[in-house]
């Protein structure tokens with residue numbers, strides 16, 4: 001058996017703010033090789049495309065890249081399911097689906113992330129009626145600590161616990177995702193949306209399209225800099241020329257001020273394939289800025305307006321460290337550790353300047369302000385780990401069920417790391 005160890009492998013995450021502590025990195029080429037690694041190691045952690053901003057993916061033991069497993073994408077049109085290898089990126093899978101007339105209901109802002117890594121942290125796109133990427137998971141093949149491959153399908157006991165796993169339950173080798181008929185989308189950007197109009201009728205704004213994002217630098221708190229509306233071409237009606245005072249941008253825009261829009265998916269109302277419009281960024285470019293940190297907090301929809309007003313009150317403290325804040329909605333699901341568990345949510349995302357000490361000083365202020373609004377942190381972005389073990393059971397009704405599931409599937413603690421320990425997992 002030969003398990004390859006890459007000659008050179010980036011030992012940092014995408015944002016370079018985390019240096020991984022892994023003693024070795026392996027790329028198993030088969031499920032059998034993966035089983036050998038898992039059975040023989042004290043500590044193992046799967047690594048996807050390294051796009052998390054915290055240490056959720058770190059380990060002191062062996063880092064396993066699932067990208068070495070045979071790349072499979074097979075479509076079952078009858079069941080409306082695609083089965084794909086866990087290490088593939090959404091951007092690899094999407095065009096293959098489209099060529100055969102199929103689509104995924106949602107994508108994140110970037111197609112560069114791996115299926116398993118995105119699902120493990122509850123990653124999401126935007127849309128009042130569109131739930132997280134994890135909600136599309138219909139089945140998971142999971143290698144547990146004993147080296148056995150277990151399959152969990154929607155409806156099976158513990159399925160809802162297994163999908164958003166933070167990598168704590170084992171290594172996912174393949175994922176089944178729901179597919180829907182392919183569709184086309186237009187993307188239109190409006191500029192300078194009065195915040196008051198958003199607070200008065202948030203539903204009217206987020207209901208403008210299939211997927212809607214607002215970008216706010218909080219430099220002028222009363223004006224949301226950009227409103228991005230992604231609309232299915234088969235939706236009835238048409239977009240207005242103005243949205244409560246905001247006007248359509250006449251050229252392509254990047255969400256970040258003063259950054260070229262070359263990396264962004266096409267706008268100006270030009271129809272395109274679902275996978276070429278739902279993400280903000282194109283696969284062949286660096287997404288976002290590349291020099292940044294990120295945090296995100298998701299609040300139940302009923303608290304959304306109060307939460308936006310709360311951030312407005314903090315604008316003076318937030319703006320100096322901020323590149324841009326994105327507001328978007330995610331529909332509810334039933335996945336135990338999903339930030340949209342049991343409720344529709346509004347995501348309040350922050351793209352920070354790359355000043356980690358500054359961000360770490362500011363986060364407790366934001367977290368304290370949003371705590372009464374039941375804000376859940378994005379698992380893959382920066383948040384305060386102090387006190388997290390006490391906070392999480394209050395935020396996630398099935399937290400203790402997940403703790404029990406983790407103990408049952410990984411009694412040796414093979415997949416644990418410091419991040420999970422600080423969450424009490």
Ligand SMILES: Cc1cc2nc3c(=O)[nH]c(=O)nc-3n(C[C@H](O)[C@H](O)[C@H](O)COP(=O)(O)OP(=O)(O)OC[C@H]3O[C@@H](n4cnc5c(N)ncnc54)[C@H](O)[C@@H]3O)c2cc1C
Pocket residue numbers: 014045046047048049050051052053056057066086087108109110113114115116117118119120121122123124125166167168170171172173287288289378380381
């Ligand atoms: C520029 C940028 C834009 C982003 N935009 C969005 C966005 O629009 N929406 C959003 O929700 N998030 C967004 N994110 C965050 C991103 O979606 C998450 O961090 C996601 O988890 C990254 O996936 P990954 O493959 O890089 O995971 P990694 O960082 O490699 O790993 C994440 C977790 O998944 C686990 N994991 C990975 N592979 C496996 C496997 N095979 N089996 C079991 N566990 C596994 C790891 O152990 C770890 O716990 C963005 C990040 C960046 C850098």
